[in-house]
Structure formats: C-alpha cells, structure tokens
Amino acid sequence: MNTENNTVTENDLHAYIDGFLDEKRHADVEAWLAENPDAADEVRQWRNHAEGLRTLFAAYAHAEDDDRDLIATSAKNARFLPRWLPAAAAGLALFIAGAATGIFGQQLLARPPLQQTAFALTDLPAQAKSAFLIYTSEVRHPVEVGADQEAHLVSWLGKRLDYKLRAPDLKAQGFHLIGGRLLPVSGKAGAMLMYEDDSGKRLTVLIGRNPDNAETSFRFASAGSLETFYWIDGEIGYAVTGEITRQNLQEIAEECYRQFES
Amino acid sequence: MKTEPFEEQVLSLLPLLRRYSRSLARSDADGEDLLQDCVEKVLVRRAQWRGGSLRSWAFTIMTNLYRDGYRRQKLHPPVELTDETAPQDSATEPGDPLEKQRLNQAVNALSPDYRTVLMLVVVEGYSYQEVADTLGVPIGTVMSRLSRARRQMAEHLSRSNIVPLRRPK
Structure with a gap:
C-alpha cells in the first residue's frame, strides 16, 4: 500500500473502507477525505453498500435442522461415485444406488427446505417461473425421477404432497413427460413435472399445497418470453410454465386442468 | 447417524458456506443448489485436501462451481420478475x-x-x-x-x- 503521506490512491480508499489500514495511514486518509468532498461522498456510498450487503447476507450464515442430513446424503453420494464414472451417468447411478438400499432413497431425492428470507418468492407464478428457469436449463439433472418410472414418480410425489397426483398426458399437444422432482413451494413439499416436445422445448407443471388459500381462480402471468398459467383449487395450486405462445400454453393449461379435475 | 471427523468439520462450516453460496447466487434456490453441489464436491475430493484451512479450500471449490454454473446459466438468464x-x-x-x-x-x-x-x-x-x-x-x-x-x-x-x-x- 502507498506510504506517502500526501498521496492517497484509490487502493488506499478501498483498504480504508475494508479496514486494512494501520492507525497512522487510516488517519492520513481520513484527513485527505476531509479535503476532498467528492471522494468522501463516493467512499461513504461504497461503505454503505458494503454494510448493506453484510446485512443482506448475514441471515444466511446459520445452521439448519437438516444440515446433518445434507452432509450424510452428500457423503453417501460421494462414496457411491466411482472416480472413473462419467459425470453423465452419475445421476442415474445415484438413483439406482438409493433405490437399491431403499433406506436413504427419500433422503437422496429430497432437497432441504429453502429458508424464508427477504426475497423468498411467496406467490405461485413467481415460484413456477424460477423453478422453470432453474430446472429446464439443467443438462445433467433436469428431473430427479424420469418418465420411465412414471408410476413411482407420481406415487412418491403424491405421498409428499399428501394428494393423489397424476401426471397429465399432453401427447395430443405434442409434449411428453420427461420426469419430475420434489421441490419446496411456499415452504412446503411441492412437485414439479417436466415435459418436452420433439424439438427439445420444455415446459413445467408446478403443484403446491397452500392451506391458507381457499380461493379458486385461473390466471395468467408473463415475464419476458416466459408465460405462466396458474390456478388455485382449494388447497392446491397449479402453475403451467413455458416459453411458448400464450395460445399454446393456454390450451395445455386447460388440458392439465381437465385431467387434474377428472 | 455416524459421521467422520472430516464430515463433522464440513458440517461446522455449513453456515459460512451457506452465506457465501447465497451471496454469489441470484436467488435462494440457486444458492441452495450451489451449496449442495459444493458440499458434494468437497466430500468427493476430500483426499485432495492438503490440510490447512478447510474453509479456504471449500471456498475455492464453491467459487469454481459458481463460475462454471454461470457460464451454463447464461443460456437461460433469469427473468426479472419486477x-x-x-x-x-x-x-x-x-x-x-x-x-x-x-x-x-x-x-x-x-x-x-x-x-x-x-x-x-x-x-x-x-x-x-x-x-x-x-x-x-x-x-x-x-x-x-x-x-x-x-x-x-x-x-x-x-x-x-x-x-x-x-x-x-
């Protein structure tokens, strides 16, 4: 760091904010800032932002109840993963390993609940959109259980949701099921089903439980090129999300609605 | 559940890893995914840990996962849901x-x-x-x-x- 008393470099200003200056240098910079109000303004802003960021993320530095499960699950995954096994096969191997022992299958597939924080998404369409964006772009593990095990998939997710789940058949609309996963919806166990058409275009159906909501409605929301149709039927909320035209998506949502109701 | 000493150390690091993953990620869900990927990688590669600060080593792994993940994610950038x-x-x-x-x-x-x-x-x-x-x-x-x-x-x-x-x- 610069040790000339009269020269204060930008690096000195950063070190001043970040608390890396010794007492003498700190005082030098302080004196210099008193004579340079523009720089002082900038430094004040940077320091406020730093404090804001520390506060913003401080809430995450805590242990969670299922941390031990996270370690145990990851450790088992790690053990079942032979070094030579190509990455692409790893997910499948883990699933088979989990299913074979039958003991930690659930643990392996379950993701720990997300914490409720300042920017937790609490409404269904926003959650459906973020689930779509996160999982449809996954190359290796877009789903936890594939469509080849559809019966297992729906009974497993249905059990977690405490609801007789079925995967809508959307072949007439050009989409086939690729699989599904368990994920938190409004802090409770929810399900996501993923479909794909022949060109590889994907759409998701999110199903969540919300005992607080007894309203029934059918709505539409869009964000950028992403469209979502969602409806709430008693305690269950549904959201169909895709990067397809609104007309196509509406047709698919109506088909899902029809099949879920029957 | 029986855990090994190494796993106990990772367990005690989880709060710090959780904060770091969330500070890098764009959402809670992304942060949680990054954390899980990192923990798994730390456990898979435990033999490569040369002693020293486990935190630094785990943070380096997390940082690399974040950069790799970001490249992939660029294809589907998150939509701002204002x-x-x-x-x-x-x-x-x-x-x-x-x-x-x-x-x-x-x-x-x-x-x-x-x-x-x-x-x-x-x-x-x-x-x-x-x-x-x-x-x-x-x-x-x-x-x-x-x-x-x-x-x-x-x-x-x-x-x-x-x-x-x-x-x-």
Whole structure:
C-alpha cells in the first residue's frame, strides 16, 4: 500500500473502507477525505453498500435442522461415485444406488427446505417461473425421477404432497413427460413435472399445497418470453410454465386442468 | 447417524458456506443448489485436501462451481420478475425491504468475477491477498475488480431509485 503521506490512491480508499489500514495511514486518509468532498461522498456510498450487503447476507450464515442430513446424503453420494464414472451417468447411478438400499432413497431425492428470507418468492407464478428457469436449463439433472418410472414418480410425489397426483398426458399437444422432482413451494413439499416436445422445448407443471388459500381462480402471468398459467383449487395450486405462445400454453393449461379435475 | 471427523468439520462450516453460496447466487434456490453441489464436491475430493484451512479450500471449490454454473446459466438468464419478487411481509423483515431488493438487484447486475471479489472482501472479510490466492489471480486484478464492482454497484443504485412495476397482461 502507498506510504506517502500526501498521496492517497484509490487502493488506499478501498483498504480504508475494508479496514486494512494501520492507525497512522487510516488517519492520513481520513484527513485527505476531509479535503476532498467528492471522494468522501463516493467512499461513504461504497461503505454503505458494503454494510448493506453484510446485512443482506448475514441471515444466511446459520445452521439448519437438516444440515446433518445434507452432509450424510452428500457423503453417501460421494462414496457411491466411482472416480472413473462419467459425470453423465452419475445421476442415474445415484438413483439406482438409493433405490437399491431403499433406506436413504427419500433422503437422496429430497432437497432441504429453502429458508424464508427477504426475497423468498411467496406467490405461485413467481415460484413456477424460477423453478422453470432453474430446472429446464439443467443438462445433467433436469428431473430427479424420469418418465420411465412414471408410476413411482407420481406415487412418491403424491405421498409428499399428501394428494393423489397424476401426471397429465399432453401427447395430443405434442409434449411428453420427461420426469419430475420434489421441490419446496411456499415452504412446503411441492412437485414439479417436466415435459418436452420433439424439438427439445420444455415446459413445467408446478403443484403446491397452500392451506391458507381457499380461493379458486385461473390466471395468467408473463415475464419476458416466459408465460405462466396458474390456478388455485382449494388447497392446491397449479402453475403451467413455458416459453411458448400464450395460445399454446393456454390450451395445455386447460388440458392439465381437465385431467387434474377428472 | 455416524459421521467422520472430516464430515463433522464440513458440517461446522455449513453456515459460512451457506452465506457465501447465497451471496454469489441470484436467488435462494440457486444458492441452495450451489451449496449442495459444493458440499458434494468437497466430500468427493476430500483426499485432495492438503490440510490447512478447510474453509479456504471449500471456498475455492464453491467459487469454481459458481463460475462454471454461470457460464451454463447464461443460456437461460433469469427473468426479472419486477412486480412479483417484491418482498411480501415487510413487517417481519428487519431493514427496508425495498432497499434490500434494490441492493439485491444491483449485485445481480454484476459480472460473476466482480461479484466474487466484492463478496469475498465485504461479506467474508478476506484480505486482498487471500482473495488473490483463492482466485489464483494477481493482487492488482483483485483491486481492479473490486474497484469496478463498487463503481458499478453505485451506478446501478443511483439510477434505480424507482422500481418499475410491470403488471401481468
């Protein structure tokens, strides 16, 4: 760091904010800032932002109840993963390993609940959109259980949701099921089903439980090129999300609605 | 459940890893995914740990996962859900929720390299030399990234005083 008393470099200003200056240098910079109000303004802003960021993320530095499960699950995954096994096969191997022992299958597939924080998404369409964006772009593990095990998939997710789940058949609309996963919806166990058409275009159906909501409605929301149709039927909320035209998506949502109701 | 000493150490590191993963990620869900990927990788590679600070080693793994993940994610950048991501129960959150949201949007606008340096310095309290070691770059690079990160944050925040609301059609 610069040790000339009269020269204060930008690096000195950063070190001043970040608390890396010794007492003498700190005082030098302080004196210099008193004579340079523009720089002082900038430094004040940077320091406020730093404090804001520390506060913003401080809430995450805590242990969670299922941390031990996270370690145990990851450790088992790690053990079942032979070094030579190509990455692409790893997910499948883990699933088979989990299913074979039958003991930690659930643990392996379950993701720990997300914490409720300042920017937790609490409404269904926003959650459906973020689930779509996160999982449809996954190359290796877009789903936890594939469509080849559809019966297992729906009974497993249905059990977690405490609801007789079925995967809508959307072949007439050009989409086939690729699989599904368990994920938190409004802090409770929810399900996501993923479909794909022949060109590889994907759409998701999110199903969540919300005992607080007894309203029934059918709505539409869009964000950028992403469209979502969602409806709430008693305690269950549904959201169909895709990067397809609104007309196509509406047709698919109506088909899902029809099949879920029957 | 029986855990090994190494796993106990990782367990005790989880709160710090959780904060770091969330400070890099764009959402809670992404942060949780990054954390899980990192823990798994740390356990898979435990034989490669040469002693020393387990935290530094795990943070390096997390940083690399974040950069790899970001490259892939660029194909499907998250959509800004301006009116739907607004914090819901502002009464229970400490601090001004709108301010938090603006800050969150400003860090989300940073490139991953700038964001990593800013978070390591500001949130994790790393020295500039420790950041250089973690990222494997010269300290001059750390300083210029820190400078750009701070200026971009300030610029973003100065022009985003008004949060636009976009209603679903």
